[in-house]
Amino acid sequence: MKNSIKVWLFLFVLISVISSGFAQQWSEEQSDVWASVEKYWEINNSDPLAFLKYFDESYLGWSYDNETPGTKEDAVKSFKYWTSKGKQQFIILTPARIWVEGNFAFAHYYFTEVSENNDGTPKERKGRWTDILMKKNGTWILVGDHGGNIEK
Numbered sequence: 001m002k003n004s005i006k007v008w009l010f011l012f013v014l015i016s017v018i019s020s021g022f023a024q025q026w027s028e029e030q031s032d033v034w035a036s037v038e039k040y041w042e043i044n045n046s047d048p049l050a051f052l053k054y055f056d057e058s059y060l061g062w063s064y065d066n067e068t069p070g071t072k073e074d075a076v077k078s079f080k081y082w083t084s085k086g087k088q089q090f091i092i093l094t095p096a097r098i099w100v101e102g103n104f105a106f107a108h109y110y111f112t113e114v115s116e117n118n119d120g121t122p123k124e125r126k127g128r129w130t131d132i133l134m135k136k137n138g139t140w141i142l143v144g145d146h147g148g149n150i151e152k
Contacts (some may be wrong), residue, residue, distance in 0.1 A: 029100040035139035037107050037131055041091055048083045051100060052076055064127075064148030086117035096128070099128045103135040125149050 024032065036054075042053035055072045062069040070078070096108040113125045129147030133140045 007018050013028060020136045024095070026095075026098065027100070029105075030098040033098050033105045033107055033140055034095055035096075036133070037109065038093060040142075041093060045088050045091060048088070049078055051075075052079060053140075056136065059144060061141055061142070061145040063146070069144075086115050086123075088113060088115045089122070090114055105133045105135075105140065107131045107133070116145055 001081075006041065026042045026138070039049035040051055040054040041065040043054075052072070052075065055075060057072060059072040059075065060069045090111045096110060098106060098107045108128070108130045109120060110128050114122055115125070116122050127147060130145060131142055134143045135141075
């Protein structure tokens with residue numbers, strides 16, 4: 001019995017040490033970019049149109065649903081339409097990779113979103129996204145993005 005416990009304890013410690021070597025460690029710059037991504041998604045959850053202040057005028061985004069990239073003006077139209085149809089209840093973001101070079105960065109991440117339409121029917125979406133960011137006046141803002149739902 002004691003040997004069995006020792007073996008399980010050894011395996012647990014070994015797996016913990018090995019898996020910690022694979023854990024993502026972010027630099028200060030990467031952490032700053034990720035904090036910005038989380039911040040604008042939090043704002044999107046409470047006030048979706050305020051989220052658009054994080055879009056640069058030069059923004060070009062391309063979701064899986066669209067045949068061509070769209071401008072900030074297109075994003076404004078889309079947000080106004082979709083926010084009239086329901087409300088995001090919450091979103092869970094999981095970073096995959098973050099790259100930063102000077103005032104430019106991209107963040108690859110996964111999302112799980114739950115929203116409700118106007119009659120209260122919930123809808124879950126899962127997908128992946130890449131945000132392309134530029135630091136302007138001390139704030140990371142979107143100059144482009146790409147992604148969408150992952151179909152099961």
